Amino acid sequence: xxxxxxxxxxxxxxxxxxxxxxxxxxxxxxxxxxxxxxxxxxxxxxxxxxxxxxxxxxxxxxxxxxxxxxxxxxxxxxxxxxxxxxxxxxxxxxxxxxxxxxxxxxxxxxxxxxxxxxxxxxxxxxxxxxxxxxxxxxxxxxxxxxxxxxxxxxxxxxxxxxxxxxxxxxxxxxxxxxxxxxxxxxxxxxxxxxxxxxxxxxxxxxxxxxxxxxxxxxxxxxxxxxxxxxxxxxxxxxxxxxxxxxxxxxxxxxxxxxxxxxxxxxxxxxxxxxxxxxxxxxxxxxxxxxxxxxxxxxxxxxxxxxxxxxxxxxxxxxxxxxxxxxxxx
Numbered sequence: 396x397x398x399x400x401x402x403x404x405x406x407x408x409x410x411x412x413x414x415x416x417x418x419x420x421x422x423x424x425x426x427x428x429x430x431x432x433x434x435x436x437x438x439x440x441x442x443x444x445x446x447x448x449x450x451x452x453x454x455x456x457x458x459x460x461x462x463x464x465x466x467x468x469x470x471x472x473x474x475x476x477x478x479x480x481x482x483x484x485x486x487x488x489x490x491x492x493x494x495x496x497x498x499x500x501x502x503x504x505x506x507x508x509x510x511x512x513x514x515x516x517x518x519x520x521x522x523x524x525x526x527x528x529x530x531x532x533x534x535x536x537x538x539x540x541x542x543x544x545x546x547x548x549x550x551x552x553x554x555x556x557x558x559x560x561x562x563x564x565x566x567x568x569x570x571x572x573x574x575x576x577x578x579x580x581x582x583x584x585x586x587x588x589x590x591x592x593x594x595x596x597x598x599x600x601x602x603x604x605x606x607x608x609x610x611x612x613x614x615x616x617x618x619x620x621x622x623x624x625x626x627x628x629x630x631x632x633x634x635x636x637x638x639x640x641x642x643x644x645x646x647x648x649x650x651x652x653x654x655x656x657x658x659x660x661x662x663x664x665x666x667x668x669x670x671x672x673x674x675x676x677x678x679x680x681x682x683x684x685x686x687x688x689x690x691x692x693x694x695x696x697x698x699x700x701x702x703x704x705x706x707x708x709x710x711x712x713x714x715x716x717x718x719x720x721x722x723x724x
Contacts, residue, residue, distance in 0.1 A: 449569055453548040455537050460545050460570055464525030468508050471530035472497065474549050476708025477564050480580065481573045486522055489514075492667065494700035496710070519543055526570075551707035554618045554639075557588075557627055560707050580709045584716065588627060591720045595629035598723055602630040602658035603651065603688075606643050606703075607674040609665060613643030614650070621702060624660060628719050633657075652682040658722065659688035660695050667699045695722040 446462050466486040469475045475488055475497055487506035506522055509515030511532045519527070520543050527540050530550030540546045549566070552559035561581060568577030604615040604624060615621045616637030625632045633656040638644040651659065663674035674696060679689065688694050697718055701711040 449566075451547045451566055451570075454550065454552075455534065455548045458541075458545050458547050460547060461525050462570060463572055464570070466522055466524040466526075468506075468519055468522065468524045468527045468544070470508065470511060470514070470533050471528055471549055471707075472705035473530070473551065473707030473711060474528050474563070474567065475500065476705045476710045477567055478571070480709040481567070481571065481576055483567075483571045483573065486524060487519065492704060494667075494704050496700065497705070514540065516540075516543070553620050553622055556623045560712060563707065564709060577709075580713075584709070584713050587713070587716045587720070591716055591723070592627070592629035594720065595723050600630065600657035600723070601633040602660055603633045603654055603656035604660045604662070605646070605651065605678075606662045606664055607678055609673075610677050612646055612648070612651070612678075613640075614646045615643045619643065620706070621660070621662065623706075623715065624719060628716070630658065630719070630723070648680055648682045652686055655686050655688075657687055657691070658693045658695060659683070659686065660697055660719075660722075662697050662702050663699050664703060667703055693722070693724075695719075 448459050448461050451458050451460050467478075467483075468487040469478065469485050470489050472492075472494060475485065476494075478485060479497060485500075485505065487508040488500045489509060489511050490501050490505070490507040491510045493500055506518055507515070508519055514533060514536050516536075516539060519540070524544045527544050527546040528549055529537065529540065529546060530548060533540070534548065537546060537548065549563050551563065564577050564581065565574075568574040602624060604619075604621045605612045606615065606621075614634070614637050616632050616634060616639070617625045619637070619639050620641065622639075624630050633654045659678075661674050661678055665673055678694065683689050683694075695718070698714065701714050701718075705711045706715065
């Protein structure tokens with residue numbers, strides 16, 4: 396027994412040394428798969444590190460964008476609409492065709508970034524922006540703008556309007572730290588859309604959408620730039636064979652009379668491009684006056700600023716829902 400005591404003592408001492416080492420190391424083992432690479436320090440009270448950049452996948456590529464960029468150039472009016480609703484300030488916009496409800500961006504404190512199809516590269520470069528946001532009209536300038544600053548394309552995909560719109564505003568919410576506000580606005584819009592869709596579906600009525608432009612007209616159907624009326628809001632298309640085109644399918648008033656839709660939705664391009672609308676006088680001709688839409692008071696002149704200039708924004712989409720909801724009986 397006396398000979399075995401040293402062995403026991405050695406074992407006790409060894410166990411005490413191991414325990415002390417464990418205490419000095421926090422008493423924890425690294426989790427499986429963890430590395431010793433340095434971690435970004437989380438701000439006080441936060442469980443995860445704050446993001447400094449996000450990767451945005453868009454129609455023209457994949458771009459790394461800084462979070463909360465301080466100097467932003469915006470060409471897409473739907474995006475400008477959303478940022479205005481969210482209270483996000485911008486540095487420069489295309490001032491050429493601003494909708495009246497966004498006219499505050501004509502103020503001299505905002506740099507004029509050029510025309511919608513002709514960006515002013517020199518002015519934009521002088522700003523040294525952190526982010527440039529474009530859509531279809533500036534697509535050809537993407538490579539040149541990307542040399543100045545991270546550039547993302549945020550046009551709405553009309554074939555998947557709500558999915559595209561939702562993704563765009565959520566991306567903006569992530570970039571500018573407005574996720575909660577975005578979720579609230581989207582929930583309100585989605586509720587109003589469901590109410591409208593139920594109403595339009597129950598009515599069983601159909602519709603035809605036309606763009607009036609200096610006396611000529613073109614028709615838009617499902618999956619077109621104005622196709623949200625059919626695809627999302629629930630108004631049946633009177634003609635499911637309309638060609639999907641940016642400028643619509645050229646048609647005549649004989650076509651309008653032949654289709655004889657329950658509702659005729661009119662977008663007056665001249666009202667926003669030339670500053671004066673003339674759609675009423677040209678649309679309500681002898682042929683159209685014989686249609687159900689005219690006789691039942693269902694020719695609906697849509698607000699072209701929302702439908703032609705700034706669609707795809709939080710404010711414009713909400714307004715578009717209200718317009719169609721007010722028209723459907």
